[in-house]
Amino acid sequence: MRPTTRSRPRLLAAAAAVCSLSLALAGCSGTTKGDAKDDAKDKAQGVKADPDAPLKKGLKLAFLPKQINNPYEKIVDEAGIAAAKEYDGKAKEVGPSDAKASSQVGYINTLVQQRQDAILIAANDPNAVCGPLKQAMKQKIKVVSYDSDTDKDCRQLFINQASSEEIGRSLIRRTAEQTGHKGEIAILSATQNATNQNAWIEFMKKELKKPQYKDMKLVKTAYGDDDDQKSFQETQGLLKAYPKLKAIISPTTVGIAAAARYISDSSYKGKVVLNGLGTPNQMRKYIKDGTVEEFSLWDPKKLGYLGSYAAASLASGQITGKEGEKFKAGKLGERTVGKDGEVILGPPTVFDEKNIGKYDF
Structure with a gap:
C-alpha cells in the first residue's frame, strides 16, 4: 500500500529515529571519525599478535619481483615458493618483463582480485606501488617487501638481505x-x-x-x-x-x-x-x-625462504609487523622484527677464487 501524504512525515520521523539508534550501534550507513581511519597500518597496530598460533593451512602467497626474467630474483622466488610447501601453502611468481616504476601496479590489482593471503614484492619504485598495496592491506591481504623496499606505510614487513x-x-x-x-x-x-x-x-x-x-x-x-x-x-x-x-x-x-x-x-x-x-x-x-x-x-635462496615464512606468519596472526615480535622461519630458526618492520637475513658473503667453487646458485 502506498503511504498517504499525511502519513509520510510520520514514516520519515520513524526512519530517522531508527537511523539514530542504528548510528549509535553500527553507523546506519555512515562512518564515524574512528571508522574513517581505514588505513591498513592503523588497523594492523590494533591487532595483537598470537605467537602461539599455528601457521594456517592452504595459504595463498604471490611473489612479485622487479622483473620476471631477472636470474637473481628467480632464485629468490623459487626458494620462497618451495618453502610454502613446508607449511602446506601455495605460492606463485608473477610479474612484468621490464623494471619500470609502474609495471607492477597491474599485477598488484590482479592479486587483490584473486584474494591472495599475502603479496611479497621487490619494488621497482617505493611510491608507485603504494596506492595499490594500501588497497591490498585494506582487503586484509598481508604485504611483505623483500630485496627492495616500498614506503614503510605500504607494507607490514621488509625482508632485508643485510644491513x-x-x-x-x-x-x-x-x-x-x-x-x-x-x-x-x-x-x-x-x-x-x-x-x-x-x-x-x-x-x-x-x-x-x-x-x-x-x-x-x-x-x-x-x-x-x-x-x-x-x-x-x-x-x-x-x-x-x-x-x-x-x-x-x-x-x-x-x-x-x-x-x-x-x-x-x-x-x-x-x-x-x-x-x-x-x-x-x-x-x-x-x-x-x-x-x-x-x-x-647473500644467499638468495635463504632470502626467499625467510620471506615466505614471514608472510605466512603475518597471514596466520603470529606477528603483526611490530618491532620486537618473533617468529619461527623454518630451518632458519627464530627471527625478530626490527624497527619499521625490518627483518634482516644476515651479513653478505664475499666470493673470490678461494671459495667460489663451494657455491652453486
Missing part, C-alpha cells in the same frame, strides 16, 4: 683496498628509483667522506635499469667518458655480470677493478679469467 649500511660501506672499503685508496670510481646501478640501490649508494657516499678516501673520487652514477644490454652499454660509456677510471662498483647482479662481460673482452681487463653484488654462477668465469677479483652477495 643497508653494511652493504654500502663494505663495497667502498673492499674496492678501496683493491685500488690502493686512490683514483676515480663510478657506480653502475639498476633503476634510478630502486630503494635498495639508492640506500646502498647513499652509504657508499657517506663512507667516501672519511679521510682515508681523500684520494678517491666518485665521478658518475650510471643506471642500467637492470637490463643486460643497457648495463653493458653503460659500462662502455663510463670507461670511454672517464679514461682514468680505476673502479666500477655495481650493486646489482644484472649490472655486474654485464660489466664483467664487457671488461673481460676489452683492454680494461686487469686495469679497472670491478666489484659489487653478483651470484656465483653468473660471476664464476670472470673470477677464473681474472676479470674480477671478488664480489659479494
Whole structure:
C-alpha cells in the first residue's frame, strides 16, 4: 500500500529515529571519525599478535619481483615458493618483463582480485606501488617487501638481505683496498628509483667522506635499469667518458655480470677493478679469467625462504609487523622484527677464487 501524504512525515520521523539508534550501534550507513581511519597500518597496530598460533593451512602467497626474467630474483622466488610447501601453502611468481616504476601496479590489482593471503614484492619504485598495496592491506591481504623496499606505510614487513649500511660501506672499503685508496670510481646501478640501490649508494657516499678516501673520487652514477644490454652499454660509456677510471662498483647482479662481460673482452681487463653484488654462477668465469677479483652477495635462496615464512606468519596472526615480535622461519630458526618492520637475513658473503667453487646458485 502506498503511504498517504499525511502519513509520510510520520514514516520519515520513524526512519530517522531508527537511523539514530542504528548510528549509535553500527553507523546506519555512515562512518564515524574512528571508522574513517581505514588505513591498513592503523588497523594492523590494533591487532595483537598470537605467537602461539599455528601457521594456517592452504595459504595463498604471490611473489612479485622487479622483473620476471631477472636470474637473481628467480632464485629468490623459487626458494620462497618451495618453502610454502613446508607449511602446506601455495605460492606463485608473477610479474612484468621490464623494471619500470609502474609495471607492477597491474599485477598488484590482479592479486587483490584473486584474494591472495599475502603479496611479497621487490619494488621497482617505493611510491608507485603504494596506492595499490594500501588497497591490498585494506582487503586484509598481508604485504611483505623483500630485496627492495616500498614506503614503510605500504607494507607490514621488509625482508632485508643485510644491513643497508653494511652493504654500502663494505663495497667502498673492499674496492678501496683493491685500488690502493686512490683514483676515480663510478657506480653502475639498476633503476634510478630502486630503494635498495639508492640506500646502498647513499652509504657508499657517506663512507667516501672519511679521510682515508681523500684520494678517491666518485665521478658518475650510471643506471642500467637492470637490463643486460643497457648495463653493458653503460659500462662502455663510463670507461670511454672517464679514461682514468680505476673502479666500477655495481650493486646489482644484472649490472655486474654485464660489466664483467664487457671488461673481460676489452683492454680494461686487469686495469679497472670491478666489484659489487653478483651470484656465483653468473660471476664464476670472470673470477677464473681474472676479470674480477671478488664480489659479494647473500644467499638468495635463504632470502626467499625467510620471506615466505614471514608472510605466512603475518597471514596466520603470529606477528603483526611490530618491532620486537618473533617468529619461527623454518630451518632458519627464530627471527625478530626490527624497527619499521625490518627483518634482516644476515651479513653478505664475499666470493673470490678461494671459495667460489663451494657455491652453486
